[in-house]
Amino acid sequence: MLVSKNRATNSLLKSEKRSLFRFLTLYVAMVSLLFGLIGVLYYQSAQKLMLSDRRADLTKYAYIQTKRLKLLHHFFDEKRTYPRDPRFVSAIYDIELVPIFSLLEQPQIAFDKEIYIIGDKIHFIKTLDTYYLGAKYLILEVENSGAWLENFWRDVILYGLVAFVLFMLLGLYLAKLFVKPMRNSMVLLDRFIKDTTHELNTPLTAILANIEMMDQEIMAEKNRKKLTRITVAAKMVSVLYRDLTYLILEQEKESIEETIALKALIEERVEYFDILARSKQITIELKLAKVSLVMDRQKCIRVLDNLLSNAIKYNHQGGRIVIVLREGYLSIEDTGVGIAHKQIPLMFDRYMRFNQSEGGFGIGLSIVKKIIDEKGLDIHVTSKEGRGTKMVIVW
Amino acid sequence: MGLTLVGVAEGVYERNCVPCHQALPSTLQQMFKRYLLVYSGEKNLKASIKHYLQYPDRSISVMSDLFIQRYGIKSKSWLSDAELDEAIEVYWDQFKVFGRLQ
The missing domain is CATH 3.30.565.10 (Histidine kinase-like ATPase, C-terminal domain)
Structure with missing residues (x-):
């Protein structure tokens, strides 16, 4: 139904404001929750993607390091120097998770994972089939450059802000729809009062005048x-x-x-x-x-x-x-x-x-x-x- | 082939293991490395050596078929549990990788 508005009904009543405030609070909370959830999922996805990229390189490094361990195992009588590589540092652990030798800067190791981020490092764990030098686990450690994180924050801020603004505009539109029935009923009541007021004047004046007389x-x-x-x-x-x-x-x-x-x-x-x-x-x-x-x-x-x-x-x-x-x-x-x-x-x-x-x-x-x-x-x-x-x- | 143990006295490892193994082409260290390749950790390795000494069998030997064909399987050890543990402990200390890498 189309209803006209006057100045009085254009301004919000306290009860309307309260309803609107509650709606907007709930809406903003829901949107924030949704964005938070999407952000977490996107973070995890970006992290997985980065680790997936690094996994290929690390698998190659692990293969090379395994070959070096094999050599060292066979020539252990003569050579005792653990093989080093400028591209990574590594450690070997035995089947009982006891370190045999370690060059790692982050000594905490999650043996139940293949690749993970720890602090500013990435750990890659390769389980060896043949236990050269008694090592079952070869752990490679490389720098976590953080470039992916910078990209993540850039995307979150850029796309997140755009999406947030769009959602807020949608929220305002929904809020208007939300208070519209309330507003319409008030406009209708205004119109009713306006119509009936005109009819009150004459009889009321007659009553009061006659009482005074x-x-x-x-x-x-x-x-x-x-x-x-x-x-x-x-x-x-x-x-x-x-x-x-x-x-x-x-x-x-x-x-x-x-x-x-x-x-x-x-x-x-x-x-x-x-x-x-x-x-x-x-x-x-x-x-x-x-x-x-x-x-x-x-x-x-x-x-x-x-x-x-x-x-x-x-x-x-x-x-x-x-x-x-x-x-x-x-x-x-x-x-x-x-x-x-x-x-x-x-x-x-x-x-x-x-x-x-x-x-x-x-x-x-x-x-x-x-x-x-x-x-x-x-x-x-x-x-x-x-x-x-x-x-x-x-x- | 496993270790051959022949006496119970001080220096149980030197007395009971070293003499027989000196006659073999594969040194005790080489055999230790074969154990490492298969069993990895300290407890695992010690337990497997002890088991082999008590129940020697071709199927659980870490040595190659060629070696076994030539030198056969060792006879069952009659050393006590304590003596075996002591001998294995010495063997482990002598050839372990821990603390030896630089």
Whole structure:
């Protein structure tokens, strides 16, 4: 399905990033493991090839040395000088693996192998059919030049890097495919919200306007309570509507910066939510200093409304909210349900909801974070499950 | 052909081996080299000499057929195990290759 993307969905959410990070970590680990395995196999293959090349020469040397040993054996009464050759050094061992004579620089010998590398030397072992001088094993030692190793590293670095880059590009492509379904579902949800928001405006405005026009003085107590409940519900829907409107339309607009008297604005928003707080017997304590902040008013309201409505929504019946404002500091602390420590980093993700008992789309805090980030402010959350949450904004 | 041993006394090798072998065209050293060619290691070689002295047989002799045809197979040794070991030890020390190559 083809879905369009807006600015909000182009940036990755934390949960998306985490999934992507896990996928990429696993992918890089698998690719590294694969490359390591291929490298080891290639190393062994290159080594075998080199030894195979050397084996031909060493077999020839061993044949020559055997003939010399034969001569020495027959003339041992007169000659006692072990035959030497500038191309190699050698040793002879008897059937009990005891050295009869040795010129080797690397004395450790693996008798179960025919040819092998030891340190900077190559050993070639020839088992003699006739034990001249009692020798069953003739060991030849030559220099391991290391040229093959240089070629090996050159190939590994050259081809390995090219292959690694290709695999990484493939990994990025796969990662995009990996997050695409997640992204698509969010784009679809965005579109759904956008479509439904347009339909909310007219009825909501009508409800709120008519509530305000009602004369509650002449209303029976029973009806007044019902009207209060309607007002609370309508205001909650109104906050949601404004969030959705902000998300879809206003965030794209240029900010209109102005100096906001924060104390007055907070008091105004508390007044707005007063009926909502009273419906849960929540007391709101204000410790407000006269502080002003240069910011877009509508955005500031979105931040305050969301933090306040959350503090009320997730508070206990008869709970308490403390709002502290001083220069460069605003905190809203509630005595509500709180949130698990490990979930705090995810709480600003869009559509992220931790409590299904309360309504909402899970967009409020993502809007708060977006505005806070855009303005260059900092937000800190401390929370304890069952004890409450404290949101602190500093600037 | 193997060694001929005839007495039990000090210098068991000189007394029991050397005299008879002096009469043979193949020296004790040449015979030692034949043993080396076939048996290689010290333990192997000593054990094979001892076995041949105790149970001499044409099939296990290291000498050539021509030599055997001419001089035959030695008679079974009556020296004790200890005497045989001592004589063989002297023989080994006298002709071994170990430590003699330069």
